[in-house]
Amino acid sequence: xxxxxxxxxxxxxxxxxxxxxxxxxxxxxxxxxxxxxxxxxxxxxxxxxxxxxxxxxxxxxxxxxxxxxxxxxxxxxxxxxxxxxxxxxxxxxxxxxxxxxxxxxxxxxxxxxxxxxxxxxxxxxxxxxxxxxxxxxxxxxxxxxxxxxxxxxxxxxxxxxxxxxxxxxxxxxxxxxxxxxxxxxxxxxxxxxxxxxxxxxxxxxxxxxxx
Numbered sequence: 001x002x003x004x005x006x007x008x009x010x011x012x013x014x015x016x017x018x019x020x021x022x023x024x025x026x027x028x029x030x031x032x033x034x035x036x037x038x039x040x041x042x043x044x045x046x047x048x049x050x051x052x053x054x055x056x057x058x059x060x061x062x063x064x065x066x067x068x069x070x071x072x073x074x075x076x077x078x079x080x081x082x083x084x085x086x087x088x089x090x091x092x093x094x095x096x097x098x099x100x101x102x103x104x105x106x107x108x109x110x111x112x113x114x115x116x117x118x119x120x121x122x123x124x125x126x127x128x129x130x131x132x133x134x135x136x137x138x139x140x141x142x143x144x145x146x147x148x149x150x151x152x153x154x155x156x157x158x159x160x161x162x163x164x165x166x167x168x169x170x171x172x173x174x175x176x177x178x179x180x181x182x183x184x185x186x187x188x189x190x191x192x193x194x195x196x197x198x199x200x201x202x203x204x205x206x207x208x209x210x211x
Contacts, residue, residue: 051091055099058083062103077107085116094120094128101135110139126161134164137171150175166191166198173204185211 060066061080071079081103088096101117104110113135120132137152149171156168173187188204195201 047090051087051093051096054083054087054090055096058087058099058103062099062106074107077103078109081107081109081112081116094123094125098128098131098135101132105135105139110143114139126159127163130156130159130161130163130165134167137168141171146175166195166200169195170198170200170204173207181211 058080061076061083064076066076081100084096084100084103087093088100097116097120101113101120104113104116117132117136121129121136123129133152133156137149137156140146140149140152153168153172153175156165157172159165169187169191173184173191176184176187185208188207191198191204192201192208
């Protein structure tokens with residue numbers, strides 16, 4: 001009987017030791033997980049802070065608020081674009097990409113601008129995508145590539161996001177004024193009917209009254 005009790009005590013001790021080992025292993029894994037999450041948080045926080053600094057510096061170049069005022073305009077915008085791109089690589093914020101696209105365009109690098117803006121256009125953020133499409137369309141307009149501009153404006157009109165949709169409709173109405181008066185009027189009517197609060201509403205009404 002005594003031997004059996006001693007055996008039971010030994011078994012209990014072994015189970016207790018085993019349980020302690022499991023708890024220790026779990027505690028070690030948990031500690032590493034916490035350290036990893038904490039490290040990731042600090043890393044992201046640092047990247048976000050760095051991105052903000054780069055963004056602020058980029059805006060200074062973009063708006064000309066820099067010490068070297070003799071820097072050529074194209075070079076100034078190019079520097080702004082590069083800084084916005086660096087900010088994006090630190091923190092994946094599509095605002096940085098959009099601004100980079102604008103800056104590349106101002107620097108006279110339309111191909112690079114469209115390349116960057118296409119990344120925003122393909123994002124899941126429909127509002128940002130529409131802003132990028134508008135800029136791309138206006139680049140096409142400026143370079144007399146009207147068909148591509150029309151295509152972009154139509155993409156915006158057919159998107160779910162209302163952002164810049166009234167502007168796209170107004171631009172299409174202006175484009176068609178030259179060669180297709182009826183189509184132009186149709187877009188003006190669409191603008192008046194669907195966007196009564198739009199800043200382009202009165203302009204569209206004036207055009208309809210003229211016709």
